[in-house]
Amino acid sequence: MTKIVKSTILNEQYTSTVLENGLTVLVYERPERAGVFGAFGAKIGGINQHFSVDGKEYKVPEGVAHFLEHKMFEGKDGEDAFSLFARYGADTNAFTGFDRTVYVFNSNGEVDNCLRALLNFVSSPYFTPENVEKEQGIIGQEIRMYDDSDTWQLLMGAMGLMYHKHGLRADIAGTVESIAQITDQTLYDCYNAFYNPANMVLSVCGNITTEKVLELCAECLDMNVSPVSLKVISEPEDSTVVGTYAEKDMSIAAREFCIGFKLKPLEKDAMRRELLTNLVCEALFGHTSDFYRELYDKGLINQTFESESEFVQGAAFVLLMGESEQPQEVKKAVLEQLANARANGVDPDRFEESLRNRYGDEIIGYDGNESIALNLAFSHFKGCNAYGVLEILGSLTAADANALLQDSFLEQDTILYVINPKER
Amino acid sequence: MFQSLLVALCKVFSLFFFFHMCGKIQRYTCAGGLLFCTNTIVLTDTDLNEVNDINRTEINRGVFLSCIEDDRFKKQKLFLALVSPLKRETVTDTALLPYMLSRGINSCPDMTQLARRLAMLYGADISRAATKDGNSRVICVALEAPNALLLPDKSAASQYVKLLEESVFGVYMPGGSFDPQWLDIEKEKLRESIRAVYNDKREYNLNCTSRAFYGEDDLRSLDNCGYEEDLANINSRRLTDIYHEFVDRARIEILCIGPKCDPEQFAAIPARTPERPAVVKPVEKRDTPIVVRTPDEVVQQNLAMLFSYGELLTEQQKDVARLANLMFGGSPTSRLFSNVREKQSLCYYCSSSANYTEGTVGVVSGIEKGNEEKLTRAVMNELESLQNGSFTDKELAENKLFLENMLTGVNDSVQQLGQWYLSQLLREENMTTPQQLIERVNSVSGDQVSKLLSMLKLNTVGFFTERN
Numbered sequence A: 001m002t003k004i005v006k007s008t009i010l011n012e013q014y015t016s017t018v019l020e021n022g023l024t025v026l027v028y029e030r031p032e033r034a035g036v037f038g039a040f041g042a043k044i045g046g047i048n049q050h051f052s053v054d055g056k057e058y059k060v061p062e063g064v065a066h067f068l069e070h071k072m073f074e075g076k077d078g079e080d081a082f083s084l085f086a087r088y089g090a091d092t093n094a095f096t097g098f099d100r101t102v103y104v105f106n107s108n109g110e111v112d113n114c115l116r117a118l119l120n121f122v123s124s125p126y127f128t129p130e131n132v133e134k135e136q137g138i139i140g141q142e143i144r145m146y147d148d149s150d151t152w153q154l155l156m157g158a159m160g161l162m163y164h165k166h167g168l169r170a171d172i173a174g175t176v177e178s179i180a181q182i183t184d185q186t187l188y189d190c191y192n193a194f195y196n197p198a199n200m201v202l203s204v205c206g207n208i209t210t211e212k213v214l215e216l217c218a219e220c221l222d223m224n225v226s227p228v229s230l231k232v233i234s235e236p237e238d239s240t241v242v243g244t245y246a247e248k249d250m251s252i253a254a255r256e257f258c259i260g261f262k263l264k265p266l267e268k269d270a271m272r273r274e275l276l277t278n279l280v281c282e283a284l285f286g287h288t289s290d291f292y293r294e295l296y297d298k299g300l301i302n303q304t305f306e307s308e309s310e311f312v313q314g315a316a317f318v319l320l321m322g323e324s325e326q327p328q329e330v331k332k333a334v335l336e337q338l339a340n341a342r343a344n345g346v347d348p349d350r351f352e353e354s355l356r357n358r359y360g361d362e363i364i365g366y367d368g369n370e371s372i373a374l375n376l377a378f379s380h381f382k383g384c385n386a387y388g389v390l391e392i393l394g395s396l397t398a399a400d401a402n403a404l405l406q407d408s409f410l411e412q413d414t415i416l417y418v419i420n421p422k423e424r
Numbered sequence B: 001m002f003q004s005l006l007v008a009l010c011k012v013f014s015l016f017f018f019f020h021m022c023g024k025i026q027r028y029t030c031a032g033g034l035l036f037c038t039n040t041i042v043l044t045d046t047d048l049n050e051v052n053d054i055n056r057t058e059i060n061r062g063v064f065l066s067c068i069e070d071d072r073f074k075k076q077k078l079f080l081a082l083v084s085p086l087k088r089e090t091v092t093d094t095a096l097l098p099y100m101l102s103r104g105i106n107s108c109p110d111m112t113q114l115a116r117r118l119a120m121l122y123g124a125d126i127s128r129a130a131t132k133d134g135n136s137r138v139i140c141v142a143l144e145a146p147n148a149l150l151l152p153d154k155s156a157a158s159q160y161v162k163l164l165e166e167s168v169f170g171v172y173m174p175g176g177s178f179d180p181q182w183l184d185i186e187k188e189k190l191r192e193s194i195r196a197v198y199n200d201k202r203e204y205n206l207n208c209t210s211r212a213f214y215g216e217d218d219l220r221s222l223d224n225c226g227y228e229e230d231l232a233n234i235n236s237r238r239l240t241d242i243y244h245e246f247v248d249r250a251r252i253e254i255l256c257i258g259p260k261c262d263p264e265q266f267a268a269i270p271a272r273t274p275e276r277p278a279v280v281k282p283v284e285k286r287d288t289p290i291v292v293r294t295p296d297e298v299v300q301q302n303l304a305m306l307f308s309y310g311e312l313l314t315e316q317q318k319d320v321a322r323l324a325n326l327m328f329g330g331s332p333t334s335r336l337f338s339n340v341r342e343k344q345s346l347c348y349y350c351s352s353s354a355n356y357t358e359g360t361v362g363v364v365s366g367i368e369k370g371n372e373e374k375l376t377r378a379v380m381n382e383l384e385s386l387q388n389g390s391f392t393d394k395e396l397a398e399n400k401l402f403l404e405n406m407l408t409g410v411n412d413s414v415q416q417l418g419q420w421y422l423s424q425l426l427r428e429e430n431m432t433t434p435q436q437l438i439e440r441v442n443s444v445s446g447d448q449v450s451k452l453l454s455m456l457k458l459n460t461v462g463f464f465t466e467r468n
Helices: A062-070 A082-087 A109-120 A130-146 A150-162 A178-180 A184-194 A210-220 A272-285 A290-298 A327-344 A349-366 A369-381 A387-393 A400-404 B045-049 B088-100 B112-119 B156-169 B180-198 B203-214 B236-249 B313-328 B333-341 B372-387 B393-412 B414-426 B433-441 B445-453
Strands: A002-007 A012-018 A024-029 A036-042 A049-055 A056-061 A092-095 A101-107 A200-206 A228-231 A245-250 A254-264 A306-310 A316-324 A414-421 B007-009 B016-021 B024-029 B055-060 B063-069 B075-085 B125-133 B138-148 B252-260 B291-296 B301-308 B350-355 B360-367 B456-464
Touching: A002 B393, A012 A210, A024 A210, A024 A228, A024 A369, A036 A109, A036 A369, A049 A184, A056 A184, A056 A272, A056 B125, A062 A092, A062 A101, A062 A130, A062 A184, A082 A092, A082 B393, A101 A109, A101 B156, A101 B393, A109 A200, A109 A210, A109 B291, A130 A150, A130 A178, A130 B360, A150 A254, A150 A316, A150 A414, A178 B112, A184 A349, A200 A210, A200 A369, A210 B203, A210 B236, A254 A327, A254 B045, A254 B125, A254 B180, A272 A290, A272 A316, A272 A349, A272 A387, A272 A400, A290 A327, A290 B112, A290 B360, A316 B125, A327 A400, A327 A414, A349 A387, A349 A400, A349 B112, A369 B333, A387 B393, B045 B138, B063 B414, B075 B156, B075 B414, B088 B125, B088 B138, B088 B180, B112 B125, B125 B156, B138 B156, B138 B414, B180 B203, B180 B236, B180 B291, B203 B291, B203 B360, B252 B414, B301 B350, B301 B372, B313 B333, B313 B360, B313 B372, B313 B445, B333 B350, B333 B360, B333 B372, B360 B372, B372 B445, B393 B414, B393 B445
Parallel strands: A024 A200, A245 A414, B063 B252, B291 B456
Antiparallel strands: A002 A012, A012 A024, A036 A101, A036 A200, A049 A056, A049 A228, A092 A101, A092 B007, A254 A316, A254 A414, A306 A316, B016 B024, B055 B063, B075 B138, B075 B252, B125 B138, B301 B360, B301 B456, B350 B360
16 A cells, blocks of 8 residues: 655655565655656665574675675676666666665666666576676775775774674675675575565655556566565674774874764664754754864864764764864863763754754755655665654754753763874 | 765765865765766757756856756755966965855854854855866855745845855955964865875876876866965965955856846946966877876775877867767776676776866776786777777667766756856856757767777876885
8 A cells, every 4th residue: 555655844745655575665756857766775784794584593794785785786697787777878876884785776768667677686686606706806806995995994993993793893895804705695695684575665756656666566576575584683782882092004194083972772763863963963063163163273173074973773873083183182172062061051052053954954855866765765774754854853952952962972982093194 | 064974885986986176075976977078059049948948148247147047956056156277376375265265254254153154044055166177277166055945934045145245255354354363274274185185095196197197387287276385475465365366357157056046136246357268288199108106005006097189179079079988988888897897807996087178088997906907908908999999889879878868867956957067167168958968979970989089099007006
């Protein structure tokens, strides 16, 4: 049955349908646009290395979700997915994150064929010892590229300092050693576990109707797939951090830092708490804050200073990253700012500004087919309605922010990871 | 600024590029041919029936306004670009100007106040960047904001234009010149940006290779962010004078995308007689390519190969070059992607891009130690194969279709419309709509591709390699 999800704020809607095989299909119809963006995602990412299916337990090497994503592009007849889409002039790609893998296409013509191609190639795994070995070479090159990426090293360094056992410790791409252990059977095991339709979502946005999308799903997908009992196994993660400081040297121009806060994993009200966490960061450390201005003018931070957050199953964190010759001083100032906000409350004006900023960002997010389709898919993975953010924003206050600060962003949950420039 | 992190690794790396510009580091999602330069024709009345009409009007001498009125979008974007000749003696000063323009405007004489005002306008964002384009120096101030028609506060729209104009012409200068204290702070920020180019090894290698390619004396070899050694000589008086000279003499291109815009709002921008940048010269062909080696401590080496057609291309040749580049390394079905990466597994990324204005092509690739010769040979083999006409009709047709698909999508995106038309406006080229380009490229034949590519010759190769 198809449900209609409406936004009174945007005066727009999308449809949500769960197919017989368990796949959720979300369609955002936009007849006024020329193109269509499609995203077919599975809830598997870099953190998934231990799981059970129908009671049978599996432990797989680091980097397997990303490896699987690469291999899905190769078809049984030797034709890769790029060639398939090339026939229709369309563009395809895929990405793997900590907890999700998404295959996408962007098309402005032959949309039906493109959607068929997406559904078919993601539903047709073909792994052999030979094609697995070939991919190890390409991914090995990709891993070496990340070895030279300062931002990637900063992120992975911070994960290592924060997490004892959680899958976030593992590099999404794995290591040259870990991917060497991947076999065609490993890939089939992961595919059968995580690419079951009930663990997936299809979201489509643009000049296409819900009826057409459902018709193509019926044509291309097996509706008789049985659900599997998939259980993602997470080792119990200690609430403490592994260490508070670490550093490494790289060939970079300026010292870079990452201040990380290990947060409690989200359970109830996940979207509300995630949103509030981001708003608190914006109000305390964003461009509108006195904190930002003071550190900027003192030369402790520059325009690269930014914050990121991530909320995945069993873990959540916030990172403040940038360049600074004195990362310890930045950390000290951050902790002082937090202590001050805890004692005196978040400035209501700054909170209002961060609310409005986010409101505008949300509206802008509904401009492009790509951002809409991905937003729909990601919200589904989080178990939320895509319009939820706009609705929740109207209900948040500075008092909520103050309450959040009482048990989040604590000093004992803080780490500092630094990359020092090597002598040139 | 504070968004949930999307940490993800992509199957095709080349779809995401990081461009480092003075004043901002911005991420662009690039879509195939849209990465590259465009050429344009003057729109006729019949062209105005297309989905997005654009009409460029000289509202005052040297000041041009182009509007694309489209109510479909949830956001609106305004660009105000100043175009002047690129000069070695002022390249660092002009790189510094975007930093100083961000410090405050007359109605908001402080960067934090300005940030707060923009936030209250539902996250309106003003970006400022200095770039170089051929022999031109471009300072572009852009305002991106939610479509004011969708906001609870409908008065936002009128404030957007005022803020944009003030960000260029109403810069806060206590006592008539830039605040010396702020200048010292921003000089340090620029110094950090100049050094930060080294962090991106691909860009760094490309810069080193480009200098040899163009020649040290060519303006195109200048570093976009300027030079550390110039910073000591920049003081408030000097920079204020350079600011006035630049703002008063530059050609101005304004581009508005979104709800209806009123030309009267820009009427106060004074007339000027802009100085024209010199026409770019073609890069010479070489019998023996220059080889540039940059040893450093890196895990993965990288390669840059720069080619030249040896002459400036005609309008028709540019259309052919566009298709040729897609076939060579500019699309997911290109030779470099499908053969060098996928079939030969020689690298994770390998792609080409072209500059149609100056008639050049660049290839960048990751490279495994010991594979330098194998990879460069593989790239040359693909080029030679295309030069010999060894490609199928299917290959030609698929790349035309790929370009058509990409260009059809331009009208769906404020971002892409902005990139598409602004690059044409900055070069004062004849305006081309995406549909017109599709039609022209679709008429290109395989013979034209191989004939044009036969003119392309490798000029410079740059290796960023392990130190030992």
